Amino acid sequence: MSNRARSNVTRPSRPFRAPEKDCKVCKKPAFCEHYGVFSCNSCKSFFKKALDKGPHYCLKLGVCMKNPDLMSKCKACWFQKCVELGMTSCSLRKLRGSNEKLFDLVKNLLLIDVRRTSKIAGFYTSDDPTLDELVVNPRCLKPCEKDPSQILSILDWCFLLNSLQVVFFLDFEFIQNLPTMDKIYMFKANNLNDCMLAGAMRSVQSDWETLRTPTGHAYNTFELINQVDNSKELLKVIEKRVVEKMVDIKVTHEEFVLLSMVFFLDPATPNISETTAKTLAEYQNYYASALLQYCEFYHQKDAPTRFVDLLSIKSIVHKNTSDLKYLYLTFQNAITDLKIKKILFSTCDLPGAPQTYLGSENG
C-alpha cells in the first residue's frame, strides 16, 4: 500500500494544491476533479454550459477531437471528449452510489448518442445503397464533400438521418448478430420512428419548438413543401407533435437514450423469426427495467406515472411517422421524376421500391 499521507496534516485542502497533473481533456494544468474527471477550470465550465445547451454538431466529422487546438473551437468535439473521458452530470453521478450497473449502462448509451449526434450535421454522401445493402455492409456509406451551394432537401435529410440511424443500431453487437433478414425487417418497421424520436430530442436539447434539420433549418422552408398543395399544413403538425409532448413532460437525455432502445427493440416487429423475437423481448425487457429503475431513483413514488408518461410517447411518434409517410407519398404522387434515395422506399413504405429491395434469396 502506498499511503503517503503525513500524520501531521489535518485535512488536505484541495484548492491550495499546486497543479500536479494535466487536464485529461485538454492537457492544460489542472488541480482537481470536476464532473468525475481530473480537469481544468475551462473544461469544467465548458462542460457545465454544454450540458444545458446541447446537442452539439461537428461540421468536420469529428476530426477536431484529435487536434487539441481545433478541439476547443468545436463544441461538439470538446463535449464528446469530455463524455468519452467519463464526465457526467452531477445528477447522473448521484445514481452511481446506489446503482452502479445502471449508472454505467446510461453513461455508455449517452456516450454512443453523443458520438452519433455530433457527426450528423457534417455528414453527407452521394452513395445510394438499398436498405439490405446497407444492413449487410454498413461501411458502404462513405462520407463525401458537399458542394457548398447545394441545399439539401427534406428527402435528402430524411435519407441521411435514416441511413446513419441504421449504422448506429448496427454498432450494437447483439443487433449485428441477428439474421440479416430480421435486421432488415426491424429497420423497415422501426427506423423512421427512432429517427423521429431522436430528431425531437435534438430539438428539445437545442430549445427549438419544432423538428428541424441538424443544421437548424426549419423543414417548411424546403421547396418541395411549396410545390405540393396542403403539405405545409400537414408538415406543421408533424414538426410540432412529438417535440411538444417531450417538452411538456420534460424528457431528459438519459431517459431518451433508454426509451429509444425500448422502442426500437420491438419483439412485435412484423415478419421476424421467432428466435429474433425472443432475443428482442429479452433486450427490450432489460432496457425497460433499466428505465423503470431510473424513474424509481429520480421520481420515487411517482415512478410508475413517469414510466407510463415516457412510454406514451411511442404512440405519438407512430402517429407522426405515419403522417410523414403520407406526406412523402403526396410528394411522390405530385412530382414526377422526384429523386428519392433507395433506403427511403423501405423505411418510409413508399411504393415502387427498387429491384434489389428485400432482394434475391440466392446468396
Ligand SMILES: [Zn+2]
Ligand atoms: Zn481542460
Ligand SMILES: [Zn+2]
Ligand atoms: Zn469537431
